Amino acid sequence: MDYIWRCYHQSPVLHMCRHLISSQLLNNGIQFCYGGCKDRGVEMEAQRELLIEEKWVPFCCEVIDSILCYGFVVVHIGEFPSVLKLGTYWIKVIVEPHGYEWKVYKRASVDEEMENVYVFPIYDPMTDGTINSPVYKVIPRLLFLKRMRESAVNMEQNRAFPTVYSEIKEGQNQSEKEGVDYDFYANAGVAETDMNLRYNRNKNAVGILNQQKDLYDKFLGKKHAAIAHKSLSNVVPLPLGHIMKAPPMNTGRNDLVALHKIIEEEVCATIGVPRSMIISDSGGGFQSGGNNEESIHESFMHTLMFWKKKLGNILSDVYNIIYIEELKKKVNFNQESDAFEAKKKHSVTVFFPVTPFVSNDTLRTLYEQGVISWDKYATYALMNVSLPIEDKEKGPPEIDELLFEKPKEETVDAPKKKSTEQQPAKKKQKVNK
Numbered sequence: 001m002d003y004i005w006r007c008y009h010q011s012p013v014l015h016m017c018r019h020l021i022s023s024q025l026l027n028n029g030i031q032f033c034y035g036g037c038k039d040r041g042v043e044m045e046a047q048r049e050l051l052i053e054e055k056w057v058p059f060c061c062e063v064i065d066s067i068l069c070y071g072f073v074v075v076h077i078g079e080f081p082s083v084l085k086l087g088t089y090w091i092k093v094i095v096e097p098h099g100y101e102w103k104v105y106k107r108a109s110v111d112e113e114m115e116n117v118y119v120f121p122i123y124d125p126m127t128d129g130t131i132n133s134p135v136y137k138v139i140p141r142l143l144f145l146k147r148m149r150e151s152a153v154n155m156e157q158n159r160a161f162p163t164v165y166s167e168i169k170e171g172q173n174q175s176e177k178e179g180v181d182y183d184f185y186a187n188a189g190v191a192e193t194d195m196n197l198r199y200n201r202n203k204n205a206v207g208i209l210n211q212q213k214d215l216y217d218k219f220l221g222k223k224h225a226a227i228a229h230k231s232l233s234n235v236v237p238l239p240l241g242h243i244m245k246a247p248p249m250n251t252g253r254n255d256l257v258a259l260h261k262i263i264e265e266e267v268c269a270t271i272g273v274p275r276s277m278i279i280s281d282s283g284g285g286f287q288s289g290g291n292n293e294e295s296i297h298e299s300f301m302h303t304l305m306f307w308k309k310k311l312g313n314i315l316s317d318v319y320n321i322i323y324i325e326e327l328k329k330k331v332n333f334n335q336e337s338d339a340f341e342a343k344k345k346h347s348v349t350v351f352f353p354v355t356p357f358v359s360n361d362t363l364r365t366l367y368e369q370g371v372i373s374w375d376k377y378a379t380y381a382l383m384n385v386s387l388p389i390e391d392k393e394k395g396p397p398e399i400d401e402l403l404f405e406k407p408k409e410e411t412v413d414a415p416k417k418k419s420t421e422q423q424p425a426k427k428k429q430k431v432n433k
Contacts, residue, residue: 004070016278018065018068021064021273022060025352030052030056031353032319032348062083063075063120066083072125073120077117100125142267148259158250261275308351312351319350330346363381378392378393
């Protein structure tokens with residue numbers, strides 16, 4: 001679990017997918033209602049509304065992270081819900097014929113279970129304990145992409161600082177190629193004199209060189225001499241007979257960009273976010289035009305509906321557990337004959353008012369046809385343009401032909417004939433006002 005958590009927070013692609021899901025899902029907040037959310041909303045005091053904004057909304061983001069990483073979420077329920085941090089617990093999963101039984105223990109204990117802790121599984125693990133989550137499925141692809149990037153970086157470093165080899169250049173003289181001369185060993189005295197001459201000659205040459213350095217420093221100054229010394233420090237003399245030999249240079253992969261795109265497609269498809277919604281190949285930015293923009297939005301809409309349903313079920317259970325005593329006071333058990341019907345009627349349902357992926361023109365058509373009310377039309381239209389809901393008018397404006405009423409077609413009679421010799425009468429024309 002720790003390994004998956006680290007990989008999840010080090011991947012920019014996974015971060016973009018998670019951010020897009022959470023922002024679209026929580027953009028309009030969280031709403032609470034009774035039963036099927038048809039007519040009754042939950043009235044909350046200011047303190048609870050502040051608690052919802054400060055604790056419940058971040059809790060939803062943590063639930064998304066946990067489900068993406070592990071496939072389940074471990075929730076502690078107190079005054080407000082919270083996701084247990086990794087490393088503060090350990091889980092035991094008992095495999096039953098009909099499913100799994102989850103037990104959460106304290107970190108330093110073997111048999112002491114944690115109180116008020118619940119596990120909400122979305123992607124059940126394998127029977128051998130292997131985690132079955134979306135992030136775990138894409139980790140091999142991300143590691144392969146990471147190694148490709150590291151190889152590309154090493155290749156560029158080798159090209160910036162190449163390794164150069166030296167090669168011995170063979171001379172043309174046969175005696176030099178042999179390397180050993182009998183006369184050199186035969187006359188030892190001559191050899192000693194020769195070495196002494198070489199030493200004296202080198203000593204004189206060094207003295208002349210020092211004099212030249214003094215003249216050079218006096219003429220150009222110490223600053224220039226330091227620059228020259230720094231430049232000359234990069235000059236490395238080769239041994240006698242060696243020449244420079246350039247090695248073959250490595251060339252980068254031509255399909256690196258294509259590999260990035262394919263792996264990102266697999267990762268985004270596993271999470272349920274179309275790649276074109278977060279990365280645009282055309283350089284047009286977020287959600288820049290494409291030929292299949294409708295199919296992209298439809299695909300992402302299914303992902304949002306999945307998270308909307310799963311998170312709504314988790315938050316509904318958590319809310320009913322926290323405020324169970326308050327909910328029981330509002331139920332008249334003498335009038336309720338069916339316990340399940342009473343639970344359905346009086347329990348709180350949590351849902352996310354997700355912005356529909358339809359244009360304002362389509363919303364206007366639905367409103368004109370009487371499919372949706374003015375309140376729904378105004379709410380969704382404001383959501384599409386990212387305006388606050390508080391700007392919504394209480395009622396529709398006066399009926400205007402140009403806004404909310406289709407133009408009617410009327411016929412106009414052609415002018416009467418002046419004489420029988422004129423051309424035949426024209427047909428009636430339809431003119432739209």
